[in-house]
Amino acid sequence: MFLKNRWYVAAWDHExxxxxxxRTICGEPIVLYxxxxxxxxxxxxxxxxRLLPLSMGIKEGDNLRCRYHGMLFSPDGAVLEMPIKTERPNQGACARSYPVVERHRLIWVWIGEAAQADPALIPDFWPCSHPDWTFDGGYYPIKCDYRLVIDNLMDLTHETYTHQGSIGQPELMExxxxxxxxxEEVFVTRWMPGVNAPPFWRDALKKExxxxxxxxxxxxxxxxxxxxxxxxxxxxGATIANHxxxxxGMVIDALTPETETSTHYFWGMARNFDIRDQGFTERFKAQQGRVFAEDVEVLEAQQRSIEANPTMKLRAFSIDSGGVRSRLLLERLIKAQAAPSLEAAE
Amino acid sequence: MFLKNRWYVAAWDHExxxxxxxRTICGEPIVLYxxxxxxxxxxxxxxxxRLLPLSMGIKEGDNLRCRYHGMLFSPDGAVLEMPIKTERPNQGACARSYPVVERHRLIWVWIGEAAQADPALIPDFWPCSHPDWTFDGGYYPIKCDYRLVIDNLMDLTHETYTHQGSIGQPELMExxxxxxxxxEEVFVTRWMPGVNAPPFWRDALKKExxxxxxxxxxxxxxxxxxxxxxxxxxxxGATIANHxxxxxGMVIDALTPETETSTHYFWGMARNFDIRDQGFTERFKAQQGRVFAEDVEVLEAQQRSIEANPTMKLRAFSIDSGGVRSRLLLERLIKAQAAPSLEAAE
Amino acid sequence: MFLKNRWYVAAWDHExxxxxxxRTICGEPIVLYxxxxxxxxxxxxxxxxRLLPLSMGIKEGDNLRCRYHGMLFSPDGAVLEMPIKTERPNQGACARSYPVVERHRLIWVWIGEAAQADPALIPDFWPCSHPDWTFDGGYYPIKCDYRLVIDNLMDLTHETYTHQGSIGQPELMExxxxxxxxxEEVFVTRWMPGVNAPPFWRDALKKExxxxxxxxxxxxxxxxxxxxxxxxxxxxGATIANHxxxxxGMVIDALTPETETSTHYFWGMARNFDIRDQGFTERFKAQQGRVFAEDVEVLEAQQRSIEANPTMKLRAFSIDSGGVRSRLLLERLIKAQAAPSLEAAE
Incomplete structure (x- = not known):
């Protein structure tokens, strides 16, 4: 159900x-330290x-000891001590280790075959750690299929209605x-030349x-x-390519599936203006908290409605092209992983 | 599982x-306004x-706009506006509309084929709105199969034990x-000539x-x-036909299935005496609340016990004849709907 | 899934x-009085x-009347009265009765064929009621497979880590x-001659x-x-056979399955020293409450982890030999009950 052999965000660096x-990633319970x-x-x-979660374990230096019978594991999962210390460590009972990389303030875990875990494949979340930008973000669990969040983000026209009390702008629809x-990427581009700036951007530009x-x-x-x-x-002289x-601002979103109907949502925003103005950052985060609550309400209601109306299918209209293309791409990749031998034969 | 092509009570008029x-009726989520x-x-x-509940939507006059991408629907479900207002409304994406009638203080919704929705088929709940009677009622959700409530109501002998602290009367059993x-109706008639009136009725009659x-x-x-x-x-001169x-008093009960194991219970009582005595009405409602709580406790425990004892079957004794006949009738009607062509051929 | 034709503890005598x-025993809802x-x-x-729980019923002397329609049952389940008292009791609708014995302060119920219920088969929990010993215990529900508790108790080395804050002793591991x-019994024996007594036992012995x-x-x-x-x-002169x-001290544990993933745990401890010292008993119970909470945390986490990691299997090392033998014995007995005719033919 999930695309394996990919990097997923498991946590913020500070978590x-x-x-x-x-934390459970793509249905797999993982312990991080x-x-x-x-x-x-x-x-x-x-x-x-005996399967006790190692996240309940006892740290000894960099090693982790199970709280039940005291097996001791190295950070790469090797068995250092058996429950009876005098017995030879049985490496057949080592703990599976996941490739993990900390980059751009996020902890990325590789789900799938470790041999294929190339750090070069990590998505470029440069805005989270660029020296000329300032960045802040948060972690939000949502009870819905992660693909509903993709739909939500790849079509910003929903801001008009879902966020009509906060950031909605009817002009977006036009x-x-x-x-x-x-x-493996989909771009949705909206270029609006010669328009009135909405309040947020007018204030950012400090100019009418x-x-x-x-x-x-x-x-x-x-x-x-x-x-x-x-x-x-x-x-x-701004253009779509150079602006x-x-x-x-750069909004970053990492949507890590926890289960088929729950998502770890890592959200943040970077900006290249007033980067020393901490007050601006705090006010913006407070507003974003309200916007986010509106999205969560919609996404979780949508998930429940999908389950309550099993005979109905999601429809796609013209505004959904970004989400549709993203879903088709994802579906194609998941199908390809299900038929690896066929792929190999091609 | 449910009998389609029938009217069900969805709500009281004041709701x-x-x-x-x-509100979900026979497993179908419905929005009312x-x-x-x-x-x-x-x-x-x-x-x-995208299946967001329309009950989360935004009213615009008599129309309803989805809170997610702003599709606008008329009260009969027609598409008035697409998410992009300049696009031609796609009536293939209209919202299914249910026939609905307000009668006798209740909102009735037709579940099944709209073409067959004849208001003449609405059960005659005349006591809720008769000018010579006074009426009051309430809405109670119960976590049980609606058929257990039918059993409960078609055999009033349970009052003796379930309601022994309130309205139980051993004489009923005799x-x-x-x-x-x-x-499509079942009648259970109990005629008790020349008995002592229980306190409630003696007080109503104001005479020993x-x-x-x-x-x-x-x-x-x-x-x-x-x-x-x-x-x-x-x-x-009272007789069973004319009294x-x-x-x-006329007790009215509408038991609308929400799911297979939960029921919307619309309950009320009308009376043709002291109809201007609002205090009597209030006192009666307070007592009825206690009686109702006793029924809910029994019905929900019965539902859980049925699930916990999957090898046991409900038995029927002589007192259950009303419930048994009602269930047989209902079962026959549900079977008939499952074989419509056969019915048509006959 | 459960071993039938055995005695299980349903309750403490005082419950x-x-x-x-x-109380549900091996998945069977049972009423006790x-x-x-x-x-x-x-x-x-x-x-x-109509399957209403009889535990909601009304006691009449030693008999039990259903709170719904008033069927009256004798303590052995015979029908004494039908809902209509004048009808002949229908013994085809009697309530199933379970063999039950109170012994050693515990209520034992026989699950399986009543004809085989021989009280001589009740495990000998003599420490709970021996006149020269003092005893106290408690009831604890745990949300896990009862076999995980067997594993836990048949390998006390877990005390070192799970109970490192309370009673853990590294010496045990050696x-x-x-x-x-x-x-139908498994013994795990640990004899430690000439060791230092841990604080608890040193204080009990009143001697260094x-x-x-x-x-x-x-x-x-x-x-x-x-x-x-x-x-x-x-x-x-103490030996393993005579000491x-x-x-x-004698710790007693009865682990009665409620469902496949929940257990009624009846725990207690008897001692043959300071048996009149009620303060010692109370202090010991308070400490044991803390120890027990540590076990519950581990056992319920283990149960959840087993469900979250369906592809992983429990492994057994040398320390697990007691649990492994107990599980093998139990599994063999459960298999034998599934093929009774084969057994009989042998």
């Missing part, structure tokens, strides 16, 4: 410390002996969008008058989305 | 106002686009009953001494029950 | 009084009429164990210096465990 924490050298260990969260698939405005949603399979948003004064003339 | 409300002309709209409670099926007493339970398939109860002074010589 | 109480002569009645907890199967120490775990199929623990001064020279 993982020396005490073990458990930080070593003295600050690198991360990621093991199956069940002792191979601007044409361009959708494009490139490899017409602007060129853009929204570029980038889906990266299986479940990352980056959204490039902002405005520039007209005549400043650093005004004020820019 | 439905201009704001949409969701009142129009400016006070008639009722009833639509499938899932937007045909009076013979007569059970009769007429079309022997009375003729009756209980007539009328089951109307699939899930309505009217119970005609009362006493008349002996010699006043307006004394004091009369 | 059952004249008011009926419901005490008669005037203080013997116990145990019936199926569902009225054969002492060799002897495991032996005798009929080396002791002989023992732990003898006795599993009795399907789900009873007695643990003989204590110390004696060296040179006092009344010092201070002794």
């Amino acid at each position: 993982v410390d020396r005490q073990p924490m458990g 930080r070593k003295f050298d600050r690198s991360i260990a990621a093991l199956q969260d069940a002792c191979p002996h 601007a044409p969008i361009h959708t494009e698939v490139r490899g 008058g017409p602007v060129d405005r853009w929204q570029i949603c980038q889906y990266i399979a299986p479940s990352s989305i980056l959204i490039d948003v902002g405005v520039a004064p007209i005549g400043a 650093d003339q005004g004020v820019r | 439905v106002d201009r704001q949409p409300m969701g 009142r129009k400016f002309d006070r008639s009722i709209a009833a639509l499938q409670d899932a937007c045909p686009h 009076a013979p009953i007569h059970t009769e099926v007429r079309g 001494g022997p009375v003729d007493r009756w209980q007539i339970c009328q089951y109307i398939a699939p899930s309505s029950i009217l119970i005609d109860v009362g006493v008349a002074p002996i010699g006043a 307006d010589q004394g004091v009369r | 059952v009084d004249r008011q009926p109480m419901g 005490r008669k005037f002569d203080r013997s116990i009645a145990a019936l199926q907890d569902a009225c054969p009429h 002492a060799p164990i002897h495991t032996e199967v005798r009929g 210096g080396p002791v002989d120490r023992w732990q003898i775990c006795q599993y009795i199929a399907p789900s009873s465990i007695l643990i003989d623990v204590g110390v004696a001064p060296i040179g006092a 009344d020279q010092g201070v002794r």
